[in-house]
Amino acid sequence: MDNTIIIYRSEVENKMGALVKRSLVDQIYVQIRDDIIEQVIPWGMRLNVNELQDKFGVSSTPIREALNRLQKEGLIEYKNNIGANVISIGERDIIEIQEVASTLDCAAIRYSMEKGKIDEMAEELLYNIKCFRESDNEIKRAESIEQFSRVFYKYAENSRLIDMSKLIKGQQSMLRSAYRKEKEGSTSIENHVKIYNSVLKKDVNSAMTFMEQEYKEATEILLNYLK
Structure with missing residues (x-):
């Protein structure tokens, strides 16, 4: 199965009709990242993989890959017996x-x-x-x-x-x-x-x-x- 979706890169390029291919994992990563940064997903909130699967309509694999990238970037952390959480900032x-x-x-x-x-x-x-x-x-x-x-x-x-x-x-x-x-x-x-x-x-x-x-x-x- 091809997990690549075609999206527009920017408003400027939209007008030019330019398209870019971005992987499904990339799109999920960007969306969750933006939601964390803009506090649509609040600081300290738990990220439930099953809920994210339902939201994006995908399997757990691209979700977990996106979360791993967010962990490497320092936006989320994994806690024992809890799972992934957005970091809390004090x-x-x-x-x-x-x-x-x-x-x-x-x-x-x-x-x-x-x-x-x-x-x-x-x-x-x-x-x-x-x-x-x-x-x-x-x-x-x-x-x-x-x-x-x-x-x-x-x-x-x-x-x-x-x-x-x-x-x-x-x-x-x-x-x-x-x-x-x-x-x-x-x-x-x-x-x-x-x-x-x-x-x-x-x-x-x-x-x-x-x-x-x-x-x-x-x-x-x-x-x-x-x-």
């Missing part, structure tokens, strides 16, 4: 995730700016700032902010740094969703503009300082979210 978790993410982002800033492709990098950073400002959709805005940070990883040209960042990307996405809910549509890009200006000035330390400030402010907001 105060200590928020602080640790933010500390690690900030450290990695600052390293990406340093390495990318040391490589010297400032003009190319600045152009891509500005593009993401413009995308943020032109959108009134908070999810799209959050994506612009995430892509802003990914620019530094691209130009850092360090595969191991990228791999390390991927280990907490899912958990970061969970926090970003909580951040959006706490901010209620008032997400700011002020620190990112300051980072961009620091890049133009080739001021590595200033760019890193503003990135650290962004994480510090976000951490305070996320801790309030738990209260």
Whole structure:
């Protein structure tokens, strides 16, 4: 049996009629992942394989494969005699995730700016700032902010740094969703503009300082979210 379903990749490509094949496991993984990140499936909730089978109309095999991928990404955990649960995120978790993410982002800033492709990098950073400002959709805005940070990883040209960042990307996405809910549509890009200006000035330390400030402010907001 061919477990491949044809879906559209994006709205832009829809208009062009472009199609991409995505495996059944991929589709289930993406759907569950999105539901976890947007808290359609709440933090700490148990994931019942039988219920997921009924929801997607498939056997247990693709469900378990998707859950295994989510476990590797750090979004779910398996507990003895219970099964799979979405991870619970508490105060200590928020602080640790933010500390690690900030450290990695600052390293990406340093390495990318040391490589010297400032003009190319600045152009891509500005593009993401413009995308943020032109959108009134908070999810799209959050994506612009995430892509802003990914620019530094691209130009850092360090595969191991990228791999390390991927280990907490899912958990970061969970926090970003909580951040959006706490901010209620008032997400700011002020620190990112300051980072961009620091890049133009080739001021590595200033760019890193503003990135650290962004994480510090976000951490305070996320801790309030738990209260």
